[in-house]
Amino acid sequence: MIHPPNRRQVLALTAAALLPPVAGRTTTTNVAAIDWGMLETLLALGIEPAAAAELIQFRRIAVEPAIPQSVTDLGLRGTPNYELLRIVAPDLIVISNFYEYQRPILERIAPVFAQTVYEAGVPPYALAEAATLALGEKLGRPAEAKRYLDETADDIARRRAAMPTRSARPVFVISLGDSRHFRAFGRDSMFGDVLTRLGLVNAWSDETSYSAAAPVGLEALARVPEASILIVSPLPADVGRSLPTNALWNALPAVRQGRVAVLEAINHFGCLPSARRFARLATAALADHAS
Structure with a gap:
């Protein structure tokens, strides 16, 4: 933030x-x-x-x-x-x-x-597209900017089409601040926007401000028991050590049923390159859950 x-x-x-x-x-x-x-x-x-x-x-x-x-x-x-x-x-x-x-x-x-790419309550993908075109125009690269927009949209569309039907369950996308609290990425985050573009449902339906909700307790992840959980790295060192023995964490249905994946680090406030990186890492993780 x-x-x-x-x-x-x-x-x-x-x-x-x-x-x-x-x-x-x-x-x-x-x-x-x-x-x-x-x-x-x-x-x-x-x-x-x-x-x-x-x-x-x-x-x-x-x-x-x-x-x-x-x-x-x-x-x-x-x-x-x-x-x-x-x-x-x-x-x-x-x-x-x-x-x-x-x-x-x-x-x-x-x-x-x-x-401007991030505004409270506004999905940012379209704003990132506009920013890319504007920057390309400003620096004499309009064709390159348009090509990158089209390539990104095509990449996300291909990944959506390739998603296994069994992976079509709600998804929490979160980051962990400590072993008892998380930040949820909502519809005004790039991650939430890309989830929608991949044809997936964001399990976090509450409002957020500038991408993510304020830290909330792990118990909130139990509100949607059928959801998968994607954790965006990096994890604090103490979380990596303590989470496996955290009783509350281990009681979550997604954890018990193996529907949790830790993604590599991604820029939380990124533009189209971050959108593509998230789409690639998220779909690969969710496909593993469905296999």
């Missing part, structure tokens, strides 16, 4: 505001990305950014597309290294609505291009 800037971030923004403005540029050749969804979209369009934020974590959590080692790491998304960004001297900085609070500072370094 992405939160408003804290005191440390505000101080960093204040300090960065002292940087002198940069003269306008007329060409767009080097791009910097603060938002991971925009970063993965750049890479999907064949654009190698000059710089991006939190690359070590991106490689661990978002995983794909792969990021070349030549991309400069700007540090935290919430408080990127503005001085380093200025040295990189990008022609354009791409962000999402989550980072609009940084716009006044970023615009002193380079023009800013922002796209």
